[in-house]
Amino acid sequence: MNCPANKDGEPAPAGLRLVGEPPDFRSVYEALYQPVANYLFRRLGDRHDTEDSLHDVFLAVYRTLHRFEDRGVPLRHWVFRIANRAASRRLRRRQRVRAMQQQLAPATPAGAADLGAAEADSLRALLAALPRDLQDAVALHYLGELPIGEVAEVLRLPPGTVKSRLFRARDLLRAHLARGDVT
Amino acid sequence: MTDESDPLARLLRPLVSATWQPGDHAERLLRELEAVRPARSRRALLLAALAGALAATLIAATGGARFLQRLFGLEVVDVERDAHGNIDRITVHTDDARTLELKPWTDDYELERPVPVTLPRHGGGEVRVRVLRDRDLHVLPRFVQENASAAGEVTTGAKYTVREVPCPWTAAVTRQAVTLHPVAGGEKVVLSRVETVAGAPARYGNESTLLEVVDS
Numbered sequence: 001m002n003c004p005a006n007k008d009g010e011p012a013p014a015g016l017r018l019v020g021e022p023p024d025f026r027s028v029y030e031a032l033y034q035p036v037a038n039y040l041f042r043r044l045g046d047r048h049d050t051e052d053s054l055h056d057v058f059l060a061v062y063r064t065l066h067r068f069e070d071r072g073v074p075l076r077h078w079v080f081r082i083a084n085r086a087a088s089r090r091l092r093r094r095q096r097v098r099a100m101q102q103q104l105a106p107a108t109p110a111g112a113a114d115l116g117a118a119e120a121d122s123l124r125a126l127l128a129a130l131p132r133d134l135q136d137a138v139a140l141h142y143l144g145e146l147p148i149g150e151v152a153e154v155l156r157l158p159p160g161t162v163k164s165r166l167f168r169a170r171d172l173l174r175a176h177l178a179r180g181d182v183t
Numbered sequence: 184m185t186d187e188s189d190p191l192a193r194l195l196r197p198l199v200s201a202t203w204q205p206g207d208h209a210e211r212l213l214r215e216l217e218a219v220r221p222a223r224s225r226r227a228l229l230l231a232a233l234a235g236a237l238a239a240t241l242i243a244a245t246g247g248a249r250f251l252q253r254l255f256g257l258e259v260v261d262v263e264r265d266a267h268g269n270i271d272r273i274t275v276h277t278d279d280a281r282t283l284e285l286k287p288w289t290d291d292y293e294l295e296r297p298v299p300v301t302l303p304r305h306g307g308g309e310v311r312v313r314v315l316r317d318r319d320l321h322v323l324p325r326f327v328q329e330n331a332s333a334a335g336e337v338t339t340g341a342k343y344t345v346r347e348v349p350c351p352w353t354a355a356v357t358r359q360a361v362t363l364h365p366v367a368g369g370e371k372v373v374l375s376r377v378e379t380v381a382g383a384p385a386r387y388g389n390e391s392t393l394l395e396v397v398d399s
Contacts, residue, residue: 025216033209092370145199
């Protein structure tokens with residue numbers, strides 16, 4: 001999808017708007033659909049969950065865009081904030097469902113049909129084992145490909161705190177790997 | 184972000200290499216969204232849900248949730264709307280002569296003021312907290328309608344009988360964290376202590392949830 005063009009014919013990043021110009025949903029959607037979809041897909045790993053989350057995210061954006069005011073927060077960060085919450089909600093729901101399923105039925109061994117998918121699932125499980133505040137920082141930075149400054153904006157944290165969370169996450173993941181939590 | 188010297192970047196490379204292939208989804212979703220009537224926002228939909236399965240989150244004037252532990256009646260006495268026709272605030276009278284304000288819940292909602300809530304303590308007893316932010320854990324009391332007669336849009340004069348949904352968590356408080364244990368089983372949620380000014384009550388939480396422990 002193409003970014004909308006501004007008056008000079010240059011693409012207008014979704015985080016920038018002319019002063020006084022109301023945000024236009026279609027422009028926001030066209031600029032942010034793919035990066036948000038990439039982030040959700042990498043974090044959730046399931047096409048249906050990603051489509052459902054995309055629906056939730058952009059419905060929230062569509063319905064509240066008219067009340068959006070910059071207040072120093074670019075649209076892109078605001079949308080990623082909504083996407084991050086949507087992903088967290090869905091992951092928690094999934095964990096609850098899995099916990100219930102495990103109570104109701106014994107676990108079945110995973111098939112070896114798709115080693116790539118199995119590896120991705122192990123990595124997601126490894127991420128899910130991190131404390132939630134670390135998960136969000138890691139996911140936004142690595143899976144959402146946001147620079148540390150933008151992760152800080154999305155999570156409303158100082159950049160130094162994001163850096164320390166990433167540092168702690170590395171330590172914890174190293175410990176998990178040393179224990180053989182992922183292959 | 185793809186720095187080869189970063190072990191985490193190397194570890195997560197298989198995930199990052201996956202790119203969403205939208206197919207016709209992007210166009211389909213856009214058409215679907217643009218067909219939604221903007222005036223009927225999610226805020227209004229959630230409040231309309233007071234007449235359905237899920238009631239609005241109670242935002243103010245709980246004065247502690249104890250009186251809400253029983254079945255009680257609500258009568259809508261005022262519905263305020265914004266310039267777009269979306270419901271902004273609902274004022275209700277309860278059958279024990281209390282006046283409550285219901286505010287719509289949205290994804291980016293911030294509470295206007297802390298709401299006192301009593302949570303069951305993990306292992307027995309109670310923990311009194313003030314909720315400053317509650318986006319998805321449902322620490323604030325929630326309500327479901329008991330009678331299905333008043334369906335549809337929320338209007339002045341509409342009456343509902345509601346009951347509180349049992350709190351899905353029990354709470355354990357330490358100096359460093361509040362741990363929420365799901366009553367129904369599943370993974371617990373740890374809310375770490377956040378920095379506050381000296382002498383202020385201890386606060387725990389993250390971007391989605393923020394609690395102030397009053398009495399544990």
